[in-house]
Amino acid sequence: KVLVLLLRRPHGIDLDGPNRGNWLTGNVASLFEGGVDYCVHIAEKYGGAARLHGPLGEIVYVSDPRALYHMVVKDQHIFEEPGLFIMSNKLVFGEGLISTVGEQHRRQRKLLNPVFSTSNMRRLLSILHPISDRLASTLVSKLPADGSHKEIDVLPWLSRCALDGVCQGILGYPSDTLSAAENDPYPEALRRIGPLIGKLMKVRPIAMIIMQYCSSYWARKVLDLVTVPWFPTQFMADVFLEKKAAMQAKEMPDPVDTAYRESDSMTSMMDIMLKANIVSSNTERLTDDELLGQMNVMVFAGLDTTTSALARSIYLLAQHSGAQARLRSEIRDVTKILEEDGHVSSAELPYDVLMSLPFLDGVVKETLRLYPSLPLMGRVTSKATTLPLQFPARSRSGGYTSNVAIPEGAFAIISILAANRHQEMWGADANEWRPERWLSSTLAAPSQTQEVSCSMDREDAASASRSAPVLGVKDSVRFPGVYSNMMTFLGGSRSCIGFKFAEMELKQAIATLVMRLHFSLPTERNAHGHCEGDSMEATRISYSCREATRWGWCNATSTAKCATGEEG
Numbered sequence: 001k002v003l004v005l006l007l008r009r010p011h012g013i014d015l016d017g018p019n020r021g022n023w024l025t026g027n028v029a030s031l032f033e034g035g036v037d038y039c040v041h042i043a044e045k046y047g048g049a050a051r052l053h054g055p056l057g058e059i060v061y062v063s064d065p066r067a068l069y070h071m072v073v074k075d076q077h078i079f080e081e082p083g084l085f086i087m088s089n090k091l092v093f094g095e096g097l098i099s100t101v102g103e104q105h106r107r108q109r110k111l112l113n114p115v116f117s118t119s120n121m122r123r124l125l126s127i128l129h130p131i132s133d134r135l136a137s138t139l140v141s142k143l144p145a146d147g148s149h150k151e152i153d154v155l156p157w158l159s160r161c162a163l164d165g166v167c168q169g170i171l172g173y174p175s176d177t178l179s180a181a182e183n184d185p186y187p188e189a190l191r192r193i194g195p196l197i198g199k200l201m202k203v204r205p206i207a208m209i210i211m212q213y214c215s216s217y218w219a220r221k222v223l224d225l226v227t228v229p230w231f232p233t234q235f236m237a238d239v240f241l242e243k244k245a246a247m248q249a250k251e252m253p254d255p256v257d258t259a260y261r262e263s264d265s266m267t268s269m270m271d272i273m274l275k276a277n278i279v280s281s282n283t284e285r286l287t288d289d290e291l292l293g294q295m296n297v298m299v300f301a302g303l304d305t306t307t308s309a310l311a312r313s314i315y316l317l318a319q320h321s322g323a324q325a326r327l328r329s330e331i332r333d334v335t336k337i338l339e340e341d342g343h344v345s346s347a348e349l350p351y352d353v354l355m356s357l358p359f360l361d362g363v364v365k366e367t368l369r370l371y372p373s374l375p376l377m378g379r380v381t382s383k384a385t386t387l388p389l390q391f392p393a394r395s396r397s398g399g400y401t402s403n404v405a406i407p408e409g410a411f412a413i414i415s416i417l418a419a420n421r422h423q424e425m426w427g428a429d430a431n432e433w434r435p436e437r438w439l440s441s442t443l444a445a446p447s448q449t450q451e452v453s454c455s456m457d458r459e460d461a462a463s464a465s466r467s468a469p470v471l472g473v474k475d476s477v478r479f480p481g482v483y484s485n486m487m488t489f490l491g492g493s494r495s496c497i498g499f500k501f502a503e504m505e506l507k508q509a510i511a512t513l514v515m516r517l518h519f520s521l522p523t524e525r526n527a528h529g530h531c532e533g534d535s536m537e538a539t540r541i542s543y544s545c546r547e548a549t550r551w552g553w554c555n556a557t558s559t560a561k562c563a564t565g566e567e568g
């Protein structure tokens with residue numbers, strides 16, 4: 001079978017690209033070894049579609065906006081997630097969104113999309129307030145009382161903040177890992193899952209063989225042996241059963257009772273999800289396995305992605321002290337007004353205020369654009385097709401092509417990273433981190449042909465159009481992403497369902513942190529001249545922190561100093 005697979009490797013894609021490299025494994029591994037620079041370099045050298053070589057044939061590496069629109073929206077049924085990916089997700093997480101395809105996936109999204117509406121986010125923000133406050137207090141408690149600098153490895157704490165946010169906000173489970181001991185095994189185990197999955201990529205093919213020839217019971221047993229027991233699944237099952245029992249103990253609602261759907265007793269996405277499921281029709285209702293699967297998937301999908309975005313934001317703010325000062329000043333100004341009106345304390349900005357702070361919005365968007373947490377996504381063609389390009393790419397013969405024929409069974413890589421840095425679409429300074437680029441942006445409606453097929457309530461549509469900037473648009477063509485024309489959360493029916501939650505969580509944590517701490521980079525650099533963590537495979541990042549208020553930065557004199565970027 002392996003021989004047949006090797007002999008039938010898809011080839012003949014008429015695109016230019018780097019040399020094959022290793023005869024068996026090809027050059028695809030360079031994407032991971034070369035990190036951000038290499039991933040962007042390929043697109044800048046060969047164009048929005050380039051040819052790479054993998055062990056199972058030629059691979060098309062895509063960052064062109066029109067091609068991406070075809071891949072994630074129009075011809076999404078042709079560019080499917082690899083079977084192996086779906087299969088191994090099912091084994092690890094159960095029947096959640098990242099393990100299902102076709103009608104089952106459509107049915108799940110239909111029930112779950114409204115759960116992530118803006119109005120539900122507004123109600124959930126208060127759950128995140130104490131978590132970000134606890135994060136800031138934990139970091140402050142590690143600093144010397146005399147207000148001097150100290151280097152702290154903040155990454156594990158940012159990760160715990162993301163975990164507590166997902167557990168409390170999504171599951172309604174108070175994990176409270178921020179208060180747990182530094183070496184608590186549960187958050188540590190979860191923190192290691194992402195890197196572990198990366199390392200286990202090579203043994204994934206074993207999963208396919210086992211799934212094909214063993215019953216699911218034995219498949220689970222064997223995979224626990226060759227990979228790692230997915231112990232949080234059992235924990236999640238207990239949380240789910242507890243929630244379900246609590247809900248069943250209450251009186252069954254009238255399915256058309258909107259008061260029931262909207263009731264304030266809903267304190268997590270899980271509550272909203274369970275209620276939406278109860279009032280849905282029999283044909284649309286999710287099974288217990290599917291609901292449990294969603295819980296597993298959401299903790300996994302929302303943990304490392306949010307941690308990495310949060311860590312990167314703090315890293316960039318530490319690098320750009322002027323931007324950090326400007327952000328602090330923006331938040332302090334709005335907090336002061338609200339405090340004077342007796343509305344809020346500093347850590348509790350209301351949803352609409354938090355989400356509309358222009359510079360905070362710029363910091364979050366610019367970080368997510370330049371450093372998407374998931375930089376590359378894989379797809380496989382279910383039949384031969386043609387991929388149209390907006391910008392001609394280099395062909396094999398040395399000319400240029402605007403239509404690329406892709407054979408059936410070919411592997412395609414969506415380069416979220418290269419798309420978000422496409423210079424034709426974002427400008428010549430696309431590789432620079434400039435939060436202020438979002439400040440001058442104006443409204444731009446998506447073009448007719450590129451409307452994203454994602455169900456939105458009216459309020460979501462209005463807020464999307466308010467925040468849809470002209471950035472990332474050229475000649476009415478835009479990237480088909482669900483978030484501000486960028487591909488960070490993908491687009492189409494497999495786009496990130498949790499992007500509004502992630503955006504809110506990031507803004508809340510960053511706003512709270514910069515009000516209580518000052519971040520700067522550690523003085524020690526590695527052999528490449530970078531601070532630790534300045535690579536795609538960031539595992540440890542340490543910052544020098546000092547408590548902002550102890551340095552008197554809340555008074556007017558230092559405001560001016562910070563705002564002009566003279567600080568630090």
Ligand code: HEM
Pocket residue numbers: 081097098109170297298299301302303305306309372373374377488489490493494495496497498499501502
């Ligand atoms: C900065 C944070 C995040 C980033 C950058 C991100 C990015 C993405 C991307 C690129 C996908 C598409 C994956 C694919 O097609 O294979 C995705 C899917 C998904 N994300 Fe996120 N995500 C983030 C946070 C979250 C959070 C907080 C949740 C929790 C609710 C979440 C839940 C999901 C789910 C359930 C899917 C699968 C959707 C489907 O297949 O229908 N994500 N995410």
